[in-house]
Amino acid sequence: MNFSSKLLEDAVNEFGKLPGIGQKTALRLVLYLLNKEQSEVAQFGNTLIKLKSEIKNCVVCHNISDFDTCSICTAVKREKEVICVVEDTRDVMAIENTNQYFGVYHVLGGLISPMDGIGPSDLHVETLVERVKNGDVKEIILALSANMEGDTTLFYLHKKLKDFNIPITTIARGIAFGGELEYADEVTLGRSIVTRVPYENTLIK
Amino acid sequence: MNFSSKLLEDAVNEFGKLPGIGQKTALRLVLYLLNKEQSEVAQFGNTLIKLKSEIKNCVVCHNISDFDTCSICTAVKREKEVICVVEDTRDVMAIENTNQYFGVYHVLGGLISPMDGIGPSDLHVETLVERVKNGDVKEIILALSANMEGDTTLFYLHKKLKDFNIPITTIARGIAFGGELEYADEVTLGRSIVTRVPYENTLIK
Structure with missing residues (x-):
């Protein structure tokens, strides 16, 4: 692209580095910001700088936090005896949004993926064992994605943790709400039959 | 969304204000930035702050510029006697990318649009007349979009400029390269027949 301004070009290039944002979208975003007040744009910039410089990872569960220990780990109401192991912060937020879980978390920071060169030592596994x-x-609830990496991590964590003789559970796999049987894949449908549950257990008490 | 961190929430909200970026995309972008080096994120933030505080509009053509007069208006090679009137900076960039135009520009800063409350006085029309x-x-080449607002502005500018007895042209409307006749709309196809050009003129010399 032919930029008439170096400042414009720099800003477009910065936005263009973000995932899923190409040059044209970046230009649209920058021109949008240019029409905003100076103070608003400055706030945007400062928020980003502050974000990276001040944000911490919770020393207990490794979740993103403003303080040394995150708000979930310090909350008196949460059951500290139940640990839900997840891949990253997004999963914590997804589970929190359900309002169905009252224990604490352990954020692995990824999943074991030999293809991407991520092994157990790259994840927060040792601190979980501790x-x-x-x-x-x-x-211990293992709430990991139902894909190859998730299953590998599940298998590894189970091996690491089984000797503690603590119940290890995984979140239920099955037909999603609103999902129709005939369109479900065979693996999911098969698993949902094998791990069927008594009807009474599915009723909200 | 349930954020475990106020800093995270602030950053997601800032990204969420941008057009076409929702909460989930904003979160993805922020988490991406969190994985980057401190210096890279600081550069992103500072680029935005600098952009808005230092960028200028060219005093001659109103194009976005780093200096009082833009690089196109100051270039000795450009024909100052030919002025191409466009809606905004994006159009300048689009025409510059063609490498087919060697005159200068005049950026209106919008199009006349009574629906959006934009009248001629909101655009840089007076400076064009000057x-x-x-x-x-x-x-004077009027290179405006081929929609209602573009046609209204075209009509208005023509009325304003015709008494100077200078040739006023508009960019050609017609079938785009790669476009098939049978799928072209009637208006475009009809206009392309009415404004047909001698075959010799279409050959690149």
Whole structure:
């Protein structure tokens, strides 16, 4: 692209580095910002700078946090004996949005993926083992994605944690709400039959 | 969304204000930035702040510029006697990308649109008239979008400029390259027949 301004070009290039944003979209965003007040744009810029410089990872669960220990780990109402192991912050937010879980989390920071060169040592597995060893843990829920990497990680974590004799559970796989049987894939449908549950258990109490 | 961090929430909200970027995309972008180096994120933020505080509009053509007069208006190679009138900076960039135009521009800053409350006084029309009055202008090219607002503005500008007895032209409307006749709309096809050109003129010399 032919830019009449170096400042414009720099800003477009910065936006263009973001995933899923090409040159044209970047230009549209920058021109949008140019029409905004100076103070608004400055706030945008400063928020980003502040974000990266001040944000921390919780020392207990590795979730993104403003403080050394995150708000979930410090909340008195949460059951500290139940740990839900997830891939990243997005999964924590997704589970929190359900309002169905009241334990704490452990954020792995990824999944085991030999293809991408990510092994167990790149994830927060050791600290999880420490938490289980030292804490009064009653249940470990492995809430990982139902794909190859998720299953590999599931298998590895189970091997690491099974000797503690603590119940290890995984979130249920099955037909999603609103999903129709005839369009479900065979693996999901098959698994949902094998792991069928008593009807009474599905009723909200 | 349930954010575990105020800093994260602020950054997601800032990105979420941009056109076409929802909460989920904003979160994805912020998490992407969080994985980058501190210096890269700071550069992003500072580029935006600098963009808005330092960028200028060219005093001659109103195009976005780093200096008081833009690089096109100051270039000795450009024909100052030909002025191409466009809606905004994006159009200047689009025409510059063709490498087919060697005159200068005049950026209106929008199109007349009574629906959006934009009248001629909101656009840089007076400065265009001044340029034509004071300068040695040989041709005015009106390169505006082929929609209602573009046609309204075209009509208005023609009325304003016709008394100077300078050739006023508009960019050709017709079937785009790669376009098939049977799929072209009637208006475009009809106009392309009415404004047909000698075959010799279409050959690149």
